[in-house]
Amino acid sequence: MKRCLISLLMLVAGVATAAEFDYGLRAQRIAGDVYAFIGKTEDFTPANGGNIVNTGFIVAPGGVIVIDSGPSRRYGEQMRQAIAAVSERAPVLVINTHLHPDHFLGNQAFAGVPLAALPATIEGIASQGNAFAENLFRLTGDWMKGTEVRVPQRALAAGTAEIAGRRLRLIALDGHTGADLAIYDVASGVLFAGDLAFFQRAPTTPHADVGRWLAALDQLAAITREAGFTALVPGHGPVTRDAAPLRQTRAWLTWLEGALRRSAGDGLDMNETLDRPLPSEFAALPVAANEYRRSVGHLFPAIEQEVLGAGR
Amino acid sequence: MKFPMTIAAIALAALMPAAEAAALQDSGDPLASARWADMQRTVLAGAPILFDPRVKVVAPVTAENPLQVPVTVDATGLGKVVEVIVFADFNPIVEVLRFYPDAAPAYLGFRLKLQQSTPVRAAVRTADGLWHVGGTWVNTVGGGCSAPTAGSASKDWQSRLNLVSGRQWSAGAQAGRVRLRIEHPMDTGLVAGIPAFHLETIEFHDAAGQRLMRLQTAEPVSENPVFTLQRGAVSGPVEASGRDNNGNTFSARIAP
Structure with missing residues (x-):
């Protein structure tokens, strides 16, 4: 009973200290009418409440275009307030760059504003959004209170x-x-690159196709060579005035894919692959060890299957 | 029961390096699991055991994907091994698999499904009848046993059922290694409307017909299982054959 009381007290204390649930969002001006909110280069934790993602907005003549809405209802609400502090124009469109939960779970805060995404993103959020949200509840706790999935309705081409x-x-x-x-x-x-670009934080791969990703990086790199290009907002990590996030993401993916192939080709199993040291180039990258561990889980089985043969 | 155990421990300790001998114990679960007493009673029928550091169970401290938790059991430090039981204290289906090394060393890599954080253990019976127990805690968000398999959701799993791919490594650091993948949903029976459907027995023979190892696999083994064996010296192909609980069989030859 005493133990129950103590846990109850700790629970109350925990809620009290995080009572504000303030993400501390401050719009960073990237250029003219273009702003971004830059998240931490961390894993999801109850301390950061899921604010590990970059979101942004453009103050257009007809209203504000919102690019991604963050990991929770609270984030979306606070984002909307922070946008209002910059411009009195109303949000007219929220775009979700892809189906990962830190990019769309703030949609609720934009009730009445059209939500838009690519068709496959809409489909993915509709079918897997709730599972993603549950996972974020587990990882970040009460920051997620009241968060529900709002599926974008407007398909972008x-x-x-x-x-x-x-x-x-x-x-x-x-x-x-x-x-x-x-x-x-x-x-x-x-250029808002979404999660095709990570910078100063190891990329995540739960739904990755590395070959396709590298091809996408080529296309984005071509844009950074255009005369008008001024800045790149990666999905995670600091904004740059050059293509450095694309180069770093490419370097990580190329190494990762190659390392897993070598490992499978050498006959190593998943545990032995997990034990491989990170090259010095990547060891200091935030969350590199964690993302490598996760990526082995995501990518190794398919690579292993190729090495073992297509089946006979 | 206590008295002969202690004698066995003393006799064993005399043959081991001091550090390992110090870690031998016949009571007091080193993993401090609330279910250990149940495990000893139900999995090992109350037989005498020794917690033995020579039974190496390798698994990640945190398993990212509870459907595919890699586990490697290495009991080659024990001499002649008769039987190995792999189990997870807190899994809804506790027993994962058993293997019986014949000509192959007591070494097996595989992946399993976990429903929650749990010790993963190997109990290794040596020729003298004693069970040597080793293990490690694996933390996971869980749900691996009650999640539908990809196979049960795909249209073509039946045509790919029991397809085998595999490879032997005859040179390099992994010389003597055999890896085998079998397409099978390994349904646990814990998902509503999907009955238990899993591989039950797998055997490995060498070209001369000598058995390398026999496996008895249960529901918690991961979908499309991948096994890693060490066969010692490579001599010719390995024949793998097996059967699931519905009577579907497979056999395949893995060339060196």
């Missing part, structure tokens, strides 16, 4: 579109997931 009086190039790619949308704001030269 690749190509240049005029949205709220702003010309956006919608680039439909894949490789990080089955559908990854990158957005290039022509007027400012800012």
